[in-house]
Amino acid sequence: MGFPLDYETPREWVALVEREPERLLEDHAHCELKAASSAHALIAKNPERTELVRDLADIAIEELEHFKIVVSELESRGGRLGEQSENLYAATLHRRSASTRESLVLDRLVIAHLIEARSLERFHLLAEHATDGRLRELFAELLPSEAAHQGFYAKAARSLFGRGAAEARIAQLRQLEGEIMASLPFDHTVHSGLVGAPELAPVER
Numbered sequence: 001m002g003f004p005l006d007y008e009t010p011r012e013w014v015a016l017v018e019r020e021p022e023r024l025l026e027d028h029a030h031c032e033l034k035a036a037s038s039a040h041a042l043i044a045k046n047p048e049r050t051e052l053v054r055d056l057a058d059i060a061i062e063e064l065e066h067f068k069i070v071v072s073e074l075e076s077r078g079g080r081l082g083e084q085s086e087n088l089y090a091a092t093l094h095r096r097s098a099s100t101r102e103s104l105v106l107d108r109l110v111i112a113h114l115i116e117a118r119s120l121e122r123f124h125l126l127a128e129h130a131t132d133g134r135l136r137e138l139f140a141e142l143l144p145s146e147a148a149h150q151g152f153y154a155k156a157a158r159s160l161f162g163r164g165a166a167e168a169r170i171a172q173l174r175q176l177e178g179e180i181m182a183s184l185p186f187d188h189t190v191h192s193g194l195v196g197a198p199e200l201a202p203v204e205r
């Protein structure tokens with residue numbers, strides 16, 4: 001599968017999360033909620049950009065729908081949504097992006113694009129390789145709109161800041177995303193890293 005990231009997650013990750021699917025689902029429900037919050041925050045920072053605001057509002061609604069779908073699957077398995085824990089992956093991306101006041105909106109769009117791309121990569125793995133049929137169906141159902149979000153954020157960055165500036169920042173932050181992946185443990189969450197993964201091969205470019 002071609003995807004715009006520096007490291008590809010090995011499919012053994014699916015077997016790892018399938019040992020404790022409730023942990024994956026609880027973490028992921030919070031991720032969907034955070035994705036809605038990120039869209040809200042971008043609206044608040046860009047109230048004058050009418051078209052962007054409308055598209056982001058649609059995304060926020062979709063992310064909340066995803067949140068409900070994931071929580072309902074969690075509850076049907078006897079799990080319950082607990083307190084939100086820090087998403088080290090996203091927090092580190094934001095912290096280490098070294099955004100300036102001027103680059104903040106571009107950076108938020110690019111980071112949202114990368115986070116959606118990583119989520120999408122993991123959703124593909126689950127939709128194709130999970131042995132649990134309900135997990136396969138759930139992530140196959142979420143996949144198309146996350147693919148659209150990934151494309152939307154990159155397109156918005158290009159149209160608001162120009163192709164050259166957007167592509168340059170995407171390349172820089174993609175490299176940072178790879179460094180973060182290579183520093184976080186291979187674990188049960190959609191945004192876990194690759195330390196301890198059975199194979200860690202950079203994607204051929």
Ligand SMILES: [Fe+2]
Nearest residue numbers: 032035063066
């Ligand atoms: Fe989502």
Ligand SMILES: [Fe+2]
Nearest residue numbers: 035116146149
């Ligand atoms: Fe999304």
